[in-house]
Amino acid sequence: MIPSERLKGIEAFVCSADAGSFTTAGARLNLSSSAISKSIARLEARLGSRLFDRTTRRLALTEAGAAFYETCVRVLAELADAEAVLAAHRSEVVGRIKVDVPVAFGRMRVLPLLLGFAEQNPNVRPNITFTDRLVDVIEEGVDVAVRIGTPTLWPDALGHRHLGTERVIFCAAPAYLDRHGVPATVDDLATRDCILYGRADGSTIAWRFCDAAGVVEQRTMDGRIVLGSAEAQVEAVKAGFGIAQLATWLIAAELALGELVEILPGQATEGLPLHLVWPRSRQLSPKVDALLEVLTEGLRVE
Template sequence: MYSSERLKGVHMFVCVADTGSFAAAAERLNVTASAVSKGIARLEDRLQSRLFERTTRSLSLTDAGTSFYQACTRVMSELEEAEQSLHGDSSEPAGIIRVDLPAWYGRMHAFPIILKLVQAHPKIVPNVSFTDRIVDLVEDNIDIVVRIGGSEIWPDDLDHQFLGMERMIFCASAAYLQEHGAPLDETDLQNHRFVLYGLPKGKGSPLFTGVQAGERKRRVVAGNMIVGDGESQVMAVLAGHGIAQLSTWMLQEHLQTGALVEVLPHLATEGLPVNLVWRKKRHKLRRVRIMLEMLATLLTPDGRIEARR
């Protein structure tokens, strides 16, 4: 028989891992920090494994703690799914949703939608990470991701909604165009300054200028500046350092204000696919369905719909 004390210890452990401190977990659980510390010590003693690395300033999971956390959250998720299936849609959506977003796109466009959702449903608790790496939803216990690029072959335990393809345009600041003029055609691009995205080994990314014979046409130009970060690339273009080929979701505000101007619009081309991806099993939870519906309605490859109004 698995005792209730053991289940209590597991719940306390997950709460500490989620909040990042004994004090925060104690507040959430409505117990003392001392009770949390003793509970974790008992759990570690029973498992004969150290779950947390403790210093005076930080608390982090050990490798054993990370593995145990992943197992515990999977089990707790399955119990919650079973409970939710009994209640159907009658209860107010509540609980944690783990979401992973591309760093810049996520901050600019997806996270404001999540904030709006929480205003409408304050019992939903988003646990949001921002990373540009490809995450494993099951292994990392994530409910929903917004993914730019990556494989289009999806495992059986995942579902997805294709939001569309990025739109890549050439743009420059109004000041740059006033000083250097706009390129007249594709060939004239060679005569302009460029801010390129940095690739491995210090190379600048090629420019894409359409499709020919089923393949994307590439044009290599010398970069006057090579930057390994999209935000910095936009900053450099705004400062008048040259032309860049960028995704429109990066540029909404600057295009609207006229700080940046699209050039050679006939050379606009598709970028990477944008997908909303989720674990099929978690779709049973009402809060997950509500967040998916809101993201799917308001999120596009050009960014957030509201931001363009």
């Protein structure tokens, strides 16, 4: 439990730092300048540090004061955000909402959830973009983004939620395996036709393998066909052109129908992580908060 004393003087301190004087801070908080000055003095005594350099003309933060100010501003903002999110649950879900999703995953897994959300909330007007590039959520005005991939570092301005990790398997069409035989080992894959995913820069996505100790390693394969679309990969494999390593969410229907079969099941590995990402400032909106809950429930990977 946080002692209540730790919160005393914080608002007066932040307001004084912003205003540059106790008098102006007092006017903003409906307190006398004397009351503000005493509150700051008590805070400094409790912290054992001087927070302001006081002059006759203006207050200036000390080095310790500047560091403490940054922390206080963040804490107060998070408290305000938490209160606003709770209040948002009592508000109407309405207005435009911009959502960015990966192309294949977005069409197959996210779009049905978004359409259901729109049906349940007729006053919401979704704007959905499909792209596999890394979108700058804040710069491009995105309210919620679905991302597949490993993040470098999440900026403080972004909220994020990990929903799980893909499972990737090796698969082929039965007709291809009838012609070329079922690979019995990882080394056999090098003698088969590989259907690879290619990036715009000409590189390809490496395949993931488990060694005898269960450690996952990556290998760049020589592909017979390289495609810049996961859905095109599926079609090429179904047509009998070779073997691919694909996420199970992408080929669930084909596996169920027997159009594709899993090979080397011992080599099934985790793929890329799945995240929801949003600007923290927009989480205050009822529509964003509601959509995050729908996508979390519908996309979470157990």
